[in-house]
Amino acid sequence: MLEQIKQWIARHRAGQSGSIAPENTPTPKTPGDQLLSECRLIVLDLETTGLNAGKDEVIAVGAVAINGGAIDLSDQFDLILRRPELDITETVLIHGIGPEALTQGHETEDALLFLLEWMNGDPVLAYHSAFDQKFLEKTLKAELGYTRNHTWMDVADLLPAFFPDALTGGKGLDHWADFFGLEVSARHHAASDALATAELTLIALNRANKSGLKTLKQLHDKLRYHRRLQSIHGV
Amino acid sequence: MAAANQDNSRPQNTRSIMVFLQAHAPFSNMDDDHLAHFAEHSTLRFYADGDVVLAAEDGVVNRFYVVKQGRIRGERHNEKADKTETTFEISIGECFPLAAIVGERPTRTLHRAAGDTFCLSIEQDAFITLISESEPFRDFCLRGVSSLLDQVNQRIQTGAMVSMGSSISLSTPLDRYALRNPIVCTPDLPIRKAVALMHENNVGSIVITDDNRHPAGIFTLRDLRTMIAEDTCSLDAPVRQIMTKSPCCLPATADAFAAAMLMAEHHFSHLCLVDENNCLIGMVSERDLFSLQRVDLVSLARTIGTATHLRTLVSLRTDVSRLVDAMLAHGADSGQVVKIITTLNDVTVRRVLELNIQKNDPGIPFTWLTFGSEGRQEQTLLTDQDNGILFQTPDGMTEDQVREKLLPFARTVNDELAECGFTLCQGNIMASNPKLCLSDREWDDWFIRFIDASTPQNLVYSSIFLDMRAIFGPTDSLDELLAKVLSRIQKNALFQKMLAGNAFQRKPPLTMFRNFRYVTDGNKRSLDLKRQGLAPFVESVRVFALANGIKSANTLERMDDLAQAGVFDIKDANAWKDAYSLIQAIRMRSHQEMLERGEELTNYIDPDDLNPLDRRILRESFRQAQRLQQKLEVTYQL
Numbered sequence: 001m002l003e004q005i006k007q008w009i010a011r012h013r014a015g016q017s018g019s020i021a022p023e024n025t026p027t028p029k030t031p032g033d034q035l036l037s038e039c040r041l042i043v044l045d046l047e048t049t050g051l052n053a054g055k056d057e058v059i060a061v062g063a064v065a066i067n068g069g070a071i072d073l074s075d076q077f078d079l080i081l082r083r084p085e086l087d088i089t090e091t092v093l094i095h096g097i098g099p100e101a102l103t104q105g106h107e108t109e110d111a112l113l114f115l116l117e118w119m120n121g122d123p124v125l126a127y128h129s130a131f132d133q134k135f136l137e138k139t140l141k142a143e144l145g146y147t148r149n150h151t152w153m154d155v156a157d158l159l160p161a162f163f164p165d166a167l168t169g170g171k172g173l174d175h176w177a178d179f180f181g182l183e184v185s186a187r188h189h190a191a192s193d194a195l196a197t198a199e200l201t202l203i204a205l206n207r208a209n210k211s212g213l214k215t216l217k218q219l220h221d222k223l224r225y226h227r228r229l230q231s232i233h234g235v
Numbered sequence: 236m237a238a239a240n241q242d243n244s245r246p247q248n249t250r251s252i253m254v255f256l257q258a259h260a261p262f263s264n265m266d267d268d269h270l271a272h273f274a275e276h277s278t279l280r281f282y283a284d285g286d287v288v289l290a291a292e293d294g295v296v297n298r299f300y301v302v303k304q305g306r307i308r309g310e311r312h313n314e315k316a317d318k319t320e321t322t323f324e325i326s327i328g329e330c331f332p333l334a335a336i337v338g339e340r341p342t343r344t345l346h347r348a349a350g351d352t353f354c355l356s357i358e359q360d361a362f363i364t365l366i367s368e369s370e371p372f373r374d375f376c377l378r379g380v381s382s383l384l385d386q387v388n389q390r391i392q393t394g395a396m397v398s399m400g401s402s403i404s405l406s407t408p409l410d411r412y413a414l415r416n417p418i419v420c421t422p423d424l425p426i427r428k429a430v431a432l433m434h435e436n437n438v439g440s441i442v443i444t445d446d447n448r449h450p451a452g453i454f455t456l457r458d459l460r461t462m463i464a465e466d467t468c469s470l471d472a473p474v475r476q477i478m479t480k481s482p483c484c485l486p487a488t489a490d491a492f493a494a495a496m497l498m499a500e501h502h503f504s505h506l507c508l509v510d511e512n513n514c515l516i517g518m519v520s521e522r523d524l525f526s527l528q529r530v531d532l533v534s535l536a537r538t539i540g541t542a543t544h545l546r547t548l549v550s551l552r553t554d555v556s557r558l559v560d561a562m563l564a565h566g567a568d569s570g571q572v573v574k575i576i577t578t579l580n581d582v583t584v585r586r587v588l589e590l591n592i593q594k595n596d597p598g599i600p601f602t603w604l605t606f607g608s609e610g611r612q613e614q615t616l617l618t619d620q621d622n623g624i625l626f627q628t629p630d631g632m633t634e635d636q637v638r639e640k641l642l643p644f645a646r647t648v649n650d651e652l653a654e655c656g657f658t659l660c661q662g663n664i665m666a667s668n669p670k671l672c673l674s675d676r677e678w679d680d681w682f683i684r685f686i687d688a689s690t691p692q693n694l695v696y697s698s699i700f701l702d703m704r705a706i707f708g709p710t711d712s713l714d715e716l717l718a719k720v721l722s723r724i725q726k727n728a729l730f731q732k733m734l735a736g737n738a739f740q741r742k743p744p745l746t747m748f749r750n751f752r753y754v755t756d757g758n759k760r761s762l763d764l765k766r767q768g769l770a771p772f773v774e775s776v777r778v779f780a781l782a783n784g785i786k787s788a789n790t791l792e793r794m795d796d797l798a799q800a801g802v803f804d805i806k807d808a809n810a811w812k813d814a815y816s817l818i819q820a821i822r823m824r825s826h827q828e829m830l831e832r833g834e835e836l837t838n839y840i841d842p843d844d845l846n847p848l849d850r851r852i853l854r855e856s857f858r859q860a861q862r863l864q865q866k867l868e869v870t871y872q873l
Contacts, residue, residue: 064248071279078246180351181304185251195248195279199353202281210283 022113022146026121031151031220036205039216041066042124043155043198044077046132047190053134061115061136062190064198065122069205071198077118078191081108108143116146123216127173127197129154153223155197155204161226162207176200249274252355255303259328260848261375269369276361279303282348289332289346296335296342298356302327305352309344313869320865324349324858329851330375336362337376409494410487413508413517419444422451422475426462429454429474440505440520443478448514450507452478457504484509487516494519499536499578532558532575539582545590545651548583552656555579556830559823569820570791570812577612580657581706584622587651588707597644599637601626603707606664610702611773611788615823619658620649621699623671625678625712634674641672664699675712682720686730694737698770701777702788717786724781731782735871738774743767743860764825765838768818768853771860772811775867779803790815803866811863814856821845821853 044063050056058081065075126132129152140146159176160166168175177184177196180203186192213219245253252274256262262270282288288307289296300307307325312318322344325331335342336359357365366373419442420429433441433456443452454474462468468477483497484507494506498521508517521533535554542548558579559572588603606621608614624641628634645666653659666672673681685693685700701720705713724730744767762768773790780793783802787793791812798808825840842850867873 062247067278069280073248073252073277073279074275076246076248078248183304185254186247189247191247192251195251199279199281202279202353203283203351206281206283206286 022116022140022144025113025116025146026119028121028148028150029123031123031216034216035214036208036216036219037069037214039068040120040122041201042119042122043071043194043201044124044126044132044136045190045194045197046126046135047188048135051131053131053138056135058135058139060190061111062192062194063115063119064191064194066198066201066205069202071195071202076191077115079111079115081111108139112140112143112146116140116144119150121150123151123153123220125153125155125158125197125201127155127193127200129156151220153220155201157223157226157230158204159200161222162204162211173197173200245271252277255328256301258847259301260851261371262328264371265369269365269372272361272368273357273365276357277355278357280354280356282352282354284348284350284352286348286352287345288348288352288354289342291341291343291345294341295339296332297359299330299336299359299362300332300354300356301330303353303355306349307331307352307354308347308349310347311344322862326854333376409485409489409491409508409519410517413487413519414438415517417442417507417515417518419448419515420474421445422478423473425471426454426459426468426474426477427470430459430470440518441474442482442507442515442518443474444515450482450484450509450513450515451475452480453482453505453507454478455505482507484513485519486511495521495532496574496578498533499575499582504533532579536579536582539579540586542586543590545587545654548586548655551583556827560827569816569823572823573613573615573819576618577609577614580609580614580618583655584652584657585707587648587655591644591648591651595644595647597640599626599629599640601641601708602705602710602713603666604713605704605706607699607702609706610699610704611790612704613773613790613819615819615826618656620652620660621664622649622666623664623668624666624673625705625708625716626672626674627712628674628676634677637674638669638672642667642669645672675716678716679719682716683723686720686723686727694733697734697737698774698777701781704788721781721784721786725784731778732871732873734778734781735775735867736873738771738778739864739867739873741766741771741774742864743771743857745854745857745861760843761839761841763838764818764822764840768822768857768860769815771864772815772818775860775863776811778867779870807862807866811859814859817852817856821849 042063042065044061046058047060047062048056048058060080061077062079063077065072067075124133133152137147137149156171156173160171166176166179168179173193173196174184174187177200180200182196182199184192184196187196208219208222213222249271253267253270256265256270256273262273282305288300302325304327306327308321309323309325309331310319311322313320325346331346332342332344366376417440418432418436418438420432422443422445424432424443429441429443433439439457440453440455442450443454445451452475454477458477458479462477482505483501483503485494485497487508487510497506498504504521506519507515508519510516535551535558539548539551542551555576559576584603584605602625604610604623604625606623608618609621624645626637626641628637649659649665649667659665664671682700685696703713703717744762776790776793776797779785779797779802780787783797783800785793785796785800787796794803794808794812794815797803798805803811821840822838826836829836842853845853
């Protein structure tokens with residue numbers, strides 16, 4: 001990962017790929033007739049200094065890509081952003097990231113540009129995605145002035161939509177991971193949580209395929225429908 | 236520190252996959268860089284219960300898979316029975332498909348997810364890189380599970396070797412040990428000159444050859460000692476008068492084990508090595524074979540075979556146990572070791588019989604029969620007596636009159652064998668039981684009733700009386716009896732089916748989910764390696780052997796014979812032999828450990844005490860037992 005981003009930065013600074021302006025990053029894609037069995041999906045998890053998007057900051061970004069229905073471990077993102085100026089003592093215990101690790105991080109701007117380039121405008125999935133979306137969009141805007149919107153989908157909605165009868169005992173990532181017997185190697189590590197979320201996504205996509213859902217748009221619509229049902233029932 | 240830094244440079248998910256892989260063979264033996272290569276090039280896929288993972292229609296296999304979570308079931312269609320059989324199961328940490336990806340062909344087995352399953356896989360490019368760069372990986376892929384079996388055997392051997400400090404293998408071809416161009420002389424040479432020749436060359440033996448260099452006899456220092464002590468011959472007589480004629484010969488390709496067994500059985504200390512024309516090319520002495528051992532098979536067998544008191548025989552039993560350690564250390568596999576134990580037990584039984592005949596001869600010739608595991612030559616250190624007597628009624632006597640003479644004799648022998656460590660049989664299957672001390676005619680009647688009336692009790696007895704062998708006395712009458720019994724069973728389809736049904740009852744200790752099924756034994760989780768592990772093989776193989784007229788009583792030999800007769804597929808037979816031998820090896824190792832701790836020997840083990848590799852192979856061995864039973868089920872339509 002370190003090598004990868006160093007090379008990327010070196011390449012861009014040398015001007016080989018033209019400007020590294022945010023507007024030159026790939027355009028976010030909208031859900032259309034892309035086949036779920038072929039398209040690329042990003043599954044992402046952020047670690048932050050706290051839960052308040054107004055004042056808290058992103059510490060680390062972990063993400064994996066689902067390519068053609070499989071998690072591709074050669075296509076992953078695992079970076080700690082540089083935030084030495086932040087007081088992070090409150091959340092250090094949850095995430096296991098101390099100030100030393102943060103100072104080894106990368107210059108935020110470079111890292112975020114690299115992230116945008118890596119995301120390639122593909123749809124993003126996350127567990128309780130509203131949280132990650134808010135933090136990421138806020139950070140992209142503050143650091144890069146980037147305001148374009150990616151397509152986000154919430155895995156916390158995806159699972160109950162396809163497994164309405166599952167007795168998980170709760171709505172958290174841990175509940176679903178336990179329900180499917182997943183082993184999460186290092187819980188609360190961004191990359192590790194992203195992988196667990198991606199594994200749950202694979203399970204949901206397998207079910208989606210069997211129920212005849214083939215395209216990204218069909219999946220997106222199904223999620224919207226599920227959310228509306230939920231709000232009608234006031235759950 | 237360097238390693239830690241390097242580790243930090245790898246993404247968390249790569250590291251966690253490496254940690255996962257490291258817990259399983261062959262990855263546990265691979266370098267970090269190779270594991271990282273695997274992890275970084277892998278994809279993770281999900282298969283719901285029942286999804287097809289890999290099928291013949293997918294064409295040439297181009298991915299190599301490892302189960303990360305869940306299970307994969309291999310299915311093949313059985314044409315004969317027109318149904319689908321599970322041929323194997325692959326669980327967490329195990330790889331597939333091996334033969335297909337190495338052979339660059341489509342898989343022949345349908346791979347299906349059993350339960351929700353995640354698999355890691357790499358493409359052929361990464362697979363080839365790893366095969367060419369990582370030796371443990373290459374070894375595993377090219378030799379499959381048998382390379383794991385080797386690892387287990389290696390560990391069993393190293394364990395036993397700690398006390399022996401030697402690494403000579405009994406499977407080594409004999410010519411490695413052999414003395415090339417041994418000292419030879421002609422039959423007419425005077426003994427004095429022959430001894431001088433031995434002295435000049437500092438050897439303990441001389442081979443007497445004829446004009447064509449065929450071994451005609453052998454003369455050793457031991458023979459010289461006997462000759463002088465007993466004053467049987469003059470030193471000026473030609474050596475042919477005193478030599479041991481027709482010495483034991485083996486081809487140079489035979490292994491050390493064959494030589495050791497031959498020496499133990501016949502109490503020879505020297506063997507000639509000959510080429511295909513029976514010309515002398517070398518010589519092996521017991522000292523060549525066992526130079527590094529404290530306890531040696533041949534001299535132990537000789538000591539037992541010439542002991543003059545019962546108490547000597549009793550004290551020699553501890554040496555037998557030490558020998559088992561030594562044999563494991565010298566690379567004998569479990570099949571070899573049980574044969575050694577059986578050989579030594581035979582020698583002990585024979586000696587007890589001889590000593591009693593010397594003291595108190597019943598005056599009637601008889602054949603001493605053994606049944607069950609001893610009959611199969613599959614005894615371990617934990618063994619009880621299953622024996623009987625076969626006699627031919629002398630003219631002018633009734634069978635009961637013969638029994639009157641033989642039974643008290645048999646009683647003493649049974650008791651003395653018990654003192655030597657052969658526990659008295661609780662079911663009274665012993666020669667001192669009047670029902671098992673029978674004439675040839677009575678035995679024949681007995682077997683006719685046994686085969687015709689397939690009572691439940693008879694079926695229980697089948698595992699004892701249908702594995703029968705003579706270890707003392709004339710063998711002709713037993714051969715005749717056996718031939719009759721076999722032909723009756725071959726003609727009696729109903730009896731075969733009853734036997735098969737009985738064998739089918741004994742299920743290997745695996746649950747539907749491929750976990751171990753434990754016997755309820757208080758709090759401890761335990762498996763009975765004999766009743767649950769070995770018995771399913773022994774019983775099923777017996778059915779096939781008897782139904783196909785196979786004479787051998789030994790389970791491994793029966794499987795060989797069945798493969799040769801075309802009843803078993805050769806690959807299946809080998810897999811079943813491996814599985815059976817492995818369970819036996821684990822059982823013997825645990826016996827040795829119990830002996831070391833001064834515990835009473837049992838056949839129970841707690842699989843949690845085994846390392847993961849042994850556990851996995853034990854599980855796979857039980858799977859093979861299930862497959863063998865499936866064959867029984869199909870053949871006899873149970």
